[in-house]
Amino acid sequence: MRHTSIISLLALSSVLSACTLAPKYIQPAPPVATEWPVAAAASDAPLKWRDLFTDARLQATINLALEQNRDLRVAALNVERAQAQYRIARSDLLPGIDASLSNPRNQSSRSYSASLGLSAYEVDLFGRVRSLKNAAVESFFAERENRNAVQISLIAAVATQWLTLASDQDQLRLAQQTLAARRDALTIAQGQANIGVLSDLDLAQIEVLAETARADVARLQTVIDQDKSTLTLLTGAPLTADLLPEGLQTGQVAGALPVGLPSDVLLDRPDVLAAEHDLKSANANIGAARAAFFPRISLTGSTGSASPDLDGVFKSGTGAWSFVPAISVPIFSGGANIAGLKSAEASRDIAVAQYEKAIQSAFAEVSDALAVRARIDERLSAQTAATGAAQRTLTLSQARYDKGVDSYLTLLDAQRTLYSSQQTLISLQALRATNLVALYKALGDDGSLQ
Template sequence: MKKSLLSMAVAAFVLGGCSLIPEYRQPAAPIASDWPQGAGYPAAAEVAGVSAAEQGWREFFHDATLQQLIQVALENNRDLRVAALNIDAFQAQYRIQRSNLFPAVSADAGAKRQRLPAEVSQTGESTSSQYSATLGISAWELDLFGRLRSLSEQALEQYFATEQARRSTQISLVASVANAYLAWQADQSLLLLTQDTLKAYEDSYALTVRSNQVGVASALTLSQARTSVESARVNLNRYQRLVAQDRNALQLLLGHALPDSLPSTPNLATGLISELPAGLPSELLQRRPDILEAEHQLKAANANIGAARAAFFPSISLTANAGSLSSDLSGLFKGGSGTWLFQPQISLPVFNAGNLRANLDLAKIQKNIQVAQYEKSIQTAFQEVADGLTARETYREQLNAQRDLVSANADYYRLAEKRYRTGIDSNLTFLDAQRSLYSAQQALITDRLAQLTSEVDLYKSLGGGWLEQNTASATPGAPKS
């Protein structure tokens, strides 16, 4: 009997090599072979050098404080923790699905005593006993047409997709922490600028009050000076609120209290981050985890078609066991008490009102949906990198122009103040110079933040931010059977 069961198992696995999964062909990338060229773009997209996906975030972000915050976030962020647990969950689902390929062997023992009254027994009142001990398999489906293997392949691809989703979550987290930190630094800079500007406005207002008291400055001039002071106070409260909210947002991303060693002086100087080459558009297919995730989902949908096709063919299951059966417990394992059962079963679909055909059509439609989503993920990645390249090129010139504007307004302010102090010009010109300088300085900080944020987003778009993860956030290895 044991040899018979072994032979059936071997035959089932040999025949089970049959698969009805369509041959997978990677869809052509619906993007251009190179990045956009022309006004607003670099003369030629850089290709040589270390790609973003190969450069760890510690190498890209040079600020020690930012490196510390990213490390804390990787260890404590709850979204990243959920993404890692999702990998474990899908790995377990794959193992559950794969286990259906193998027979489930169970050992069973049972006892039964039954009393029959005389009214229902031809031999009168009787009491019977039955004891059994068996070893065997129950309702094991022989995967002759690859239905179970297709479902196992689908579960495996979904596991791989979840692994890529976890990578994508980490990349987004690294970029989010960096952008939140930079926004906090920029708002701190704006707060300091506003505090200095308010002090200058208050000093100017005090001088105007004294001039008004001696009849030199008019009530209109006094009112205009007060308007500047109150406007700066409004901005002061606004930036105090933004700085506090920036800290709260950063703490949420970290999933932990902010370190006590954070510097009190904001830093938006040059050299905070590296500048990476864009590479070729085709490289996005190998390094963007969201694209890889979409492709694994496409492969899972492709495998599901194989399962839907296999449902049209007969399903064969096997129940078999061998053991001992006796009416006395003491005779359960004596000679002559052996028993065995061999029960194959075949089920052939005859009529199901189009259910199987509809399931196959649905599987094909779902694959077409995944193809469209895969292509859309490629197009989105191309657009994000192209936006990052034009931002890199144009922000350079914009920042240079804005610095020149600040310098020009500073000269205007110095001249206006000198002419106002000597009585050559009215206070109106001086107030206008103050406001222009303050506005230009605000715009410079805002533009610098936008430039740094665009570089972080470009790093993320190129697939950077995955390397240098800690052991707590490492992705699990290949699924276990």
């Protein structure tokens, strides 16, 4: 009968502890505009990085990073740790039951005892333990979203570095071609100078151009080595030649990336979701702080048997039991409970501000990427036309110089202009590709994470 009463009391306490004193959570309104400052094609479909980065080598490099990158591994372990902490907090909702078997001895007697005990189980009438459990589960969700954010950032970083390497390879190829042409020109110029056809000033200017190109080749070779080193660090494993690019090419990334409305896009970013889970966790902690003002009820009990003989411990008629409820009423704590509540409320207000700042930062990142995307094709078109014009200018300048119409200085200016224009064109082509990566990262909604 007494056992039945204890079980009934535990069941009743579980029902009574189903509520908490935490304030009702209300999602803050996004503190940003309802439209992007730059028009963008709308889409409700989730992004998938494999649909955006279509080059087989780039995909293989990203897959390697997802398997080997240490930052992503740490983020995944943080999720496991948060999950374990949540399970610890959840276990406090259930009574802890211990079993023991003892054999104390002294000079006069010897006895055996076996017991099953309930140790200081808190009856969570005011939801303190449940609020702490809710805070822990929200922290777990936040860590999971942080892990997703790390993965998206890693994918974007690998793609950006891979495309940067491809662009630098194109820049090096251009510099090497330019160096070869200028060395040929220098060889011819030296012969002309030897017979007095070319002045020493013109010869010196041709030599300057050749040495400038040689310096560019050495600089770009260093940059490419650094690109490979950074890419190796991101992937977390050595890179084989079959993973490296061979310059920028069409089809390595998608041509466009549709974007939904701010209210649909921003609230699905992992960092924004993590900030909201942190806010919910802080909100739940207010419930625990409020519950500290109310009494705590704990239950301690045991049931078992004792006998001078080991085989008698498990026979009927040797039973013993105890049940010790306890109540703790806060009377005076020096203001600790009030301070704890104020601290919890301040933490909640901080979490609100951080959540709103995360949304604003996300809005700015998407807007910046869209601003580049809106005009990059026009810039590329203009630069392509400018490069073509520079090539025609060089052809005409060469012809006029050969006929003695223009000085060699005019021809040198045409050569410098073409080289600079070609370099700018390669940079813009890289910007177009990496801008899609930046937009992917800014949107932060990768359907492959689901």
